[in-house]
Amino acid sequence: MSMTPTPPLLSVRDLTVAFRVRGEDAPVVRDLSFDLHEGETLGIVGESGCGKSMTALALMGLVPNPPGRIASGSIRLGDEELVAAAEARLRRVRGARISMVFQEPMTSLNPVFTVGEQIAETARAHLGLSAREARDRAVEMLRLVGIPAPERRVGDYPHQLSGGMRQRVMIAIALVCEPQVLIADEPTTALDVTVQAQIFDLFRELQDRMNTAVILITHDIGVVAEMTDRVMVMYAGRKVEEGPAADFVAAPRHPYARGLVNCVPRLVADPPDVPEPLFEIPGLVPGAEALARPGCAFAPRCPRAMPVCGREFPPVTASPGGRSVACWLDAEGAR
Amino acid sequence: MSEPPVMTSMPPMPPMPVPEPVSPARQAWRMFRRNGAAMIGLALLLLVLAEAALGPALYSVSPDDMVWMPLTPPGASEYWLGTDYVGRDLLAGLIHGGRVTLIVGGSAAALTVAIGVLVGAFAGYYGGRIDNALMRVTEFFQVLPNLLLAMVVVMLFGASLVNIAIAIGAVSWTSTARLTRVEFMRLREMDYVRAERSIGASDARLIWAVILPNAAPPLIVSAALSAGTAILFEAGLAFLGLGDPNAMSWGRIIGDNRPYVLDAWWAVTFPGLAIFLAVLAISLVGDGLNDALNPRLRER
Amino acid sequence: MIRTLSRRLLNAAGLLLAVLVFNFALIHMAPGDPVEVLAGEMGGATPELLAEIRAGYGLDRPFHVQLLTYLGRVAQGDLGHSFYYDQPVTGLILDRIGATLLLVCAALTLALLLGCFLGVVSAQNRNGWLSHLVTLLSLAGFSAPVFWVGILLILTFSVALPVLPISGMSSVDAGRMGPWGRAADVAAHMVLPVLTLASIYLAFYSRLARASMLDVLGSDYVRTARAKGLSRFLVVYKHALRNALLPVVTFAGLQFAQVVSGAVLVETVFAWPGLGTLAYESLLRRDSPTLLGILFFSALMVVAVNIAVDLLYRLIDPRIGAR
Numbered sequence: 001m002s003m004t005p006t007p008p009l010l011s012v013r014d015l016t017v018a019f020r021v022r023g024e025d026a027p028v029v030r031d032l033s034f035d036l037h038e039g040e041t042l043g044i045v046g047e048s049g050c051g052k053s054m055t056a057l058a059l060m061g062l063v064p065n066p067p068g069r070i071a072s073g074s075i076r077l078g079d080e081e082l083v084a085a086a087e088a089r090l091r092r093v094r095g096a097r098i099s100m101v102f103q104e105p106m107t108s109l110n111p112v113f114t115v116g117e118q119i120a121e122t123a124r125a126h127l128g129l130s131a132r133e134a135r136d137r138a139v140e141m142l143r144l145v146g147i148p149a150p151e152r153r154v155g156d157y158p159h160q161l162s163g164g165m166r167q168r169v170m171i172a173i174a175l176v177c178e179p180q181v182l183i184a185d186e187p188t189t190a191l192d193v194t195v196q197a198q199i200f201d202l203f204r205e206l207q208d209r210m211n212t213a214v215i216l217i218t219h220d221i222g223v224v225a226e227m228t229d230r231v232m233v234m235y236a237g238r239k240v241e242e243g244p245a246a247d248f249v250a251a252p253r254h255p256y257a258r259g260l261v262n263c264v265p266r267l268v269a270d271p272p273d274v275p276e277p278l279f280e281i282p283g284l285v286p287g288a289e290a291l292a293r294p295g296c297a298f299a300p301r302c303p304r305a306m307p308v309c310g311r312e313f314p315p316v317t318a319s320p321g322g323r324s325v326a327c328w329l330d331a332e333g334a335r
Numbered sequence: 336m337s338e339p340p341v342m343t344s345m346p347p348m349p350p351m352p353v354p355e356p357v358s359p360a361r362q363a364w365r366m367f368r369r370n371g372a373a374m375i376g377l378a379l380l381l382l383v384l385a386e387a388a389l390g391p392a393l394y395s396v397s398p399d400d401m402v403w404m405p406l407t408p409p410g411a412s413e414y415w416l417g418t419d420y421v422g423r424d425l426l427a428g429l430i431h432g433g434r435v436t437l438i439v440g441g442s443a444a445a446l447t448v449a450i451g452v453l454v455g456a457f458a459g460y461y462g463g464r465i466d467n468a469l470m471r472v473t474e475f476f477q478v479l480p481n482l483l484l485a486m487v488v489v490m491l492f493g494a495s496l497v498n499i500a501i502a503i504g505a506v507s508w509t510s511t512a513r514l515t516r517v518e519f520m521r522l523r524e525m526d527y528v529r530a531e532r533s534i535g536a537s538d539a540r541l542i543w544a545v546i547l548p549n550a551a552p553p554l555i556v557s558a559a560l561s562a563g564t565a566i567l568f569e570a571g572l573a574f575l576g577l578g579d580p581n582a583m584s585w586g587r588i589i590g591d592n593r594p595y596v597l598d599a600w601w602a603v604t605f606p607g608l609a610i611f612l613a614v615l616a617i618s619l620v621g622d623g624l625n626d627a628l629n630p631r632l633r634e635r
Numbered sequence: 636m637i638r639t640l641s642r643r644l645l646n647a648a649g650l651l652l653a654v655l656v657f658n659f660a661l662i663h664m665a666p667g668d669p670v671e672v673l674a675g676e677m678g679g680a681t682p683e684l685l686a687e688i689r690a691g692y693g694l695d696r697p698f699h700v701q702l703l704t705y706l707g708r709v710a711q712g713d714l715g716h717s718f719y720y721d722q723p724v725t726g727l728i729l730d731r732i733g734a735t736l737l738l739v740c741a742a743l744t745l746a747l748l749l750g751c752f753l754g755v756v757s758a759q760n761r762n763g764w765l766s767h768l769v770t771l772l773s774l775a776g777f778s779a780p781v782f783w784v785g786i787l788l789i790l791t792f793s794v795a796l797p798v799l800p801i802s803g804m805s806s807v808d809a810g811r812m813g814p815w816g817r818a819a820d821v822a823a824h825m826v827l828p829v830l831t832l833a834s835i836y837l838a839f840y841s842r843l844a845r846a847s848m849l850d851v852l853g854s855d856y857v858r859t860a861r862a863k864g865l866s867r868f869l870v871v872y873k874h875a876l877r878n879a880l881l882p883v884v885t886f887a888g889l890q891f892a893q894v895v896s897g898a899v900l901v902e903t904v905f906a907w908p909g910l911g912t913l914a915y916e917s918l919l920r921r922d923s924p925t926l927l928g929i930l931f932f933s934a935l936m937v938v939a940v941n942i943a944v945d946l947l948y949r950l951i952d953p954r955i956g957a958r
Contacts, residue, residue, distance in 0.1 A: 060862055066762075087867075095864035102862075107855040111954055112877050122863045157953040173863065475653050477889065478937040482896030483930050486918055490926065491661060510889075563778065570780045571900055575915055589783065593904075597801075600790050607783030614778035622774065 008035035009213050010059070010098075010181055015073035015083075017051070017058050017237075020066060027071065028054050030237045036181065041207065041214040043228035043245060045221070045260065051237040052217045053103075056183045059215070060100055061090040077181070096126040099174035103186040105166035109158040115142070115169045116154030119176055126177045141172035146202060164195035171202065178210050185217045200227055221261050225249045230322070233257045236297030238313070243323035253325040256298045296328070304329060363552075366627035373623020379616035387437045390430040398427040398583040406599045419588065419602045420595045428588045429609055435584040436610070439500050440566035446504025447561045451511025452547075452554065458512070459519025460542050466516070473509050481506035482571060489577045496579045503568045511557050518550035525549075552628035559621030563614040570610050585610050643945060647938040654934045655709055658927045659702050714928035719920040724928035727913060732932070734804055735909030739898050741825060742832035743887070750837050751883060754844025755876060758852060769841050776838025781897055785831040785904035792827060800824050802906040828905040832897055836890070843886055848879040881952055888944030892937045 017029040029051040036042050044052045057063050058070055061082060075082040077097060082090065102108045109118060119141050120134035129137060135154065142150035145168040158166055167187060174182055184203065188196035200223070207214055216228055224231050224245055231248045233241040233256065241254040252258045296302070299309035308328050317330040367373055396402060401422040409417040409425075416425040458469040476484075488502040522528060523546060531545050572578065573586025574593070585606040592602035689695045696704075708715070714724040757766035793801040800806065804824050805817065812820060851857060852875055860874040895910075902911030910929050917925035949955050 062858065062861055091864045091866065093864070094862055100862045102855060102859065104855050108859045110856040110860065110874050110878070112952055113874075118859075121865065121869070125863065125865055125869075159954045170859070173859070471649075475650055475657075478650055478892055478934045478941070479654065479930060480892045480895035480899070480933045480937070482899055483914060483926075483933055486899075486914065487661060487923075487926055487930055490918055490921060491664075491923065567778075567780050571782065571896075574780070574782050574900065575903060575918065577918070586780070589780075589786075593786070596786055596790070597794060600794075603783070603786050604790070607780055607786070610783065611775075611779045614780075615774065618774050618778050 006037070009038045009078065010036040011074075011076045012059075013074045013076075015055070015058060015075060016071040017054050017063055017068060018071040019068045025071065028068070028237050029058065032073070032234075032237075032239055034232055034239065034242065036213050036215060038180070038213055039207070039211045040230065041216055041228045043224040043231040044215060044217045044234060045219060045224055045231060045257075046234035047219060050234045052234050053185055055234070056100060056185050056215065056217055059098060059181075059183060060094055061085070061087075062094075092126070095122050095174075095179075096177040097179050098181040098183065099177070099179040100183040100185065101167070101170045101174050101187045103189050105163050105170055105190060108170055109166055111158055114155050114157055115161065115166075116156075119154075119169070119173050122173055123176050137176060138172075141176050142169070144175075144206070145169070145172045146198075147172075163191050164198065167191060167195075167199055168202065171199075171206070175206060175210065175212070179212060181215065182207075182212045183215045183217070186219070187216075188223075203227070219260075221249060221263075233260070238297070239326065240298070241323075241325045241327075244321065247321060247323060253323070253330060254298075254327050255302050255304055255329070257325075296326075363624070363627040367623050370623045370626060372619050373626070376616045376619020376623060379612060380620055383433065383613045383616055384437070386430065387433040391434060394427060394430045396424045396427040398423060398431040400424075402427075406595060406602070408599070409601050416605055417599070417601045419592050420599065425588070425602060425605060428583050429585070429606060432583045432585045432588060432606065433609065433613070435496070435579075435582045436566060436569060436586065437613070439496055439503075439569045439584065440562055443500040443503035443507070443565035443569065444558065444562035446500065447507045447565060448511055448554070448558045450504060451508035451557075451561075452515050454508065455512040455515025455517075456519055456542050456547065459516035460523055460538070460546065462520070469512075470516075473512050476506065477509045479506070482568070485568070485572060486575065486577060489572060494572075494577050494579050496582055499569060499572060499577070499579060503565050503572075507561065507564060507568065511554070511561060514553060514557050515550065518553060519546055522546045522549050556621055556625045556628060559617055559624060563617040563621065566610060566614050566617070640942075640946075643942050647942060650938060651931070651934060652706075654931055655706060656702070658931060659705050662923055662927065663698060709931070714931065715924035717917070717922055717925045719917060719922040720925065724925050727925060728910065728928055728932050731908060731910050731913050733909075734907060735895075735898055735902070735911060738825070738828055738832060738902065738907060738909060739894055741829045742898075743836065743894060745829060746833040746836035746840050747883070747887065749833075750840025751844045751876075751880065753837075753841040754846075754883075755848050755871065755879070757841070758845045758848035758879075759871065761849060766845070769845060773838040773842040776834050779834070781831060781835050782900045782904045784834055785827070785901055788827045788831055789904070799826055802904075804908050824907075828901050828907050831904070832894075832901045835897055836887075836894065839886070839890070840883055844879060844883050847882045848875060851875045851879045854878075877951060881948070884944060884948055884951065888941050888948075891940045891944075892933070895933045895936065 012035070013033045015029060015032040016027055018025040018027045020026075032051075032055060034042070044055065046052050054063065054068070059075060059082075063070060070083050073083060077093065080089075080093070082093065085093075109115065116135060116138045119138035120129075120131070123129045123134040123137045124131070127134075127137075139150045139154050142153055147153050147165060147168055153161075158169070161169065167190075171187075187203075188199050191199065203214065203216075204227070206212070216223070218224060228245045231243065231245045232239055233248075233252075233254060235254075235256050241248070241252065241257045243253075248257070249261060252261045295308075295310045295312055296305075296314055299305045302309065306328055314326050314328045314331050316324050316326045318324040319330075367377075402424045403412050403418045403422050405418060405420050405422040407418040407422075412418070416429065419425055419428065454469050454473065458466040458473075484506045485502040488505070489498055492498050492502075519542075523541075528541060528545055531541060536545065569578075569584065570586030570589070573584050574590040576590055578584055578587035578590060588606040589603050592599060596603050686695070705715075712725055714728070716722070717724050717727055720727055753765075753769050757763070757769040760766055789801055792799045800823055802824075805820050806824075852871075856878075857870060857875050860870045865874070898909065899911035899914055901907065902909045903915045906912060910932070914926055914929045917923075917929070
């Protein structure tokens, strides 16, 4: 994928998002760089608090401010630079060219407006449709996301729909303007397992139809393996590993990524008599102070930590096949 | 997976630095101390309390005696704040009245909280019919304008300090009851309450020893607000002529002098200012407590 | 909708009945005898006169008979007879109710509109100077005795700078004015009482609107609205405000009884010829039928307002109707 000569659709370089805590800037996303190509699905994996959701909000220009802000770096969508763009320009991008589906379908829809209105207003804002056309478009979108009897459901309020249905409505809102990039932040975490599968099927189907590039934020390695083309692992605000999803799941390189992959119990055709112990990563999810420390933030929890790990953040080691990892183990090996 | 899980047998982790435990009260005090407005309120409140406690002993002029020409403006005599319409020393009235106002306000607030917590705790803890019945009573008191009701009660039973305090408490408890009820309904479903119940704790123990302490933070804030409201209430009644005729209070000074307000602005302005500052002090402290006890709202 | 409404009406009727019984019990529990006061006012309390008055008001019959008679009368719109004014209480109240409603409605409208506006503006910039000012003003508004605020306003705008009338609802020579002149006259008399009464509730509403707006602005659906690329105006005034209004409306309904209480004090300060002044006058004369009649009538108003608020709430929040 990274070999394709076409320029990336979305290109993020050295993005740093900082929160002001007691007068000091605490970075929650640090020096993050990645590309997203047309039609591609990129998975972002990590624990809660690793900065993956904040990365998504940064792409949308929605970092809560105060206390947060984009401290440095660049986000380019096509030819347009989004960092430090005027609010009015960002507004034309949001919902139209980049849109987002949030984690919590139960609270992400406004309880006092009909779902039809919540879809239609986006169409009116960006596509300049009349009220009538926007409503028709809303019905069409509801049908597209697989809601039965859309002509009737268009007048329903969110509380009249189930969680899965609400998430479908959120997807309809996100896709009504046929955006180039769709960010889905743990879109199925709050839903039942069966509904999860349906929602992911819907994502795949709509992506094929609209050729939308998708950024899928998740902590579920199974979802990564199944849904994404490429994956990026974040730890404490930094990218620690990146590569094609299949290669990554088969052989993660960074000790943290290995931990993540090994946390997932595997289904084995011929189970051994003594099951392998289920793996866990020792220690706690790092707090804000860990992010400000020099060196690799994972070092305190890493079983293979070396003295250098606590002093300096490792260089990024690229290897063939579009893989890269930021770990002293690989850096040492490369030397 | 080329390698076996690497980390299953590992050296023990170095212990994470654990911040030393801080009691919730101390933590709240730390929050409170950082709040400038609340600290000003606290200082003001201590000042008002000290005045009420010590003032009458230090300033010996009686608030009930005619000491000078009626309606003498401030600064025109040895009585700094001037005199009222019968020639009583306004400063003496303020100093002695503070004690009465605070005692009536304080005891009325205590009664408000006591009734409110009792009703709210039973309604919230037992739910069902008891809740229903108690909420009907609450609703009943909520549709009666409380000042009118207190006017009726004081008119019929007489304007003694005790009656005034009871009347205020009896008509002001509904919001405390509602708040307590909501807290109890929330807390009674908590795991630690269920755990206590499962080992056979009595209802009384669950209500007073388990749930109530956990419901305390919002109730403390509400109690502070009740004290402010009760002082305003007492002043309002006294202003309408329902003060105890035998006890000078801030509200009564205003009520007594109201007909002469056009000639003696000071006789009304100063006692009103005293009430305002006392209630403002309580509100500021209550506000600070609210922020300190609700860490969730800290960033606001 | 109709079922909930009828349930509310039934509940309201129950409450009002309870108020009546309570009223009645209060008079009978009270020490002292209004008849003696009345007789005293008539100049001389001979036992014969007392008995005559008692019989005249039916005060010599057993408690439950009196209660039933009382309830029956109230059902016919008869709230009793004022000892002092020597008039039916109902008539007295109806004469005054208009002035009170005018005052209360104007003050509440002002407080709600301005309060919500200040709350919304200060929530949007929660650490700005306006936000701090709103917090400070609302604390001050809560802490100031309302009658004192009224007196200070009189001293300032009617005495020191004599631009507004001191008290009452109209000038002595209002009879000679045309209809517009009279309206302007009443409006001038209204300014200070309305401002005074509004000041307390302005404090409550702006504070509540600010807190509720802050809550809503941090909600997931407001983030969704922003993520759609809607304008700031639409995000704040369409998506956030309507949700933020819900607690304010609830609170306004719950507090309506207190507004009536505030009106009593404000009317007394400004000699505004409404129910509050009537309550104050009947308090001075120990005219309990009038005072209890006002208490009942106020409860009636509060109950009516609560039902109205309930209906309004249903209009704003579609979730309620479904429950």
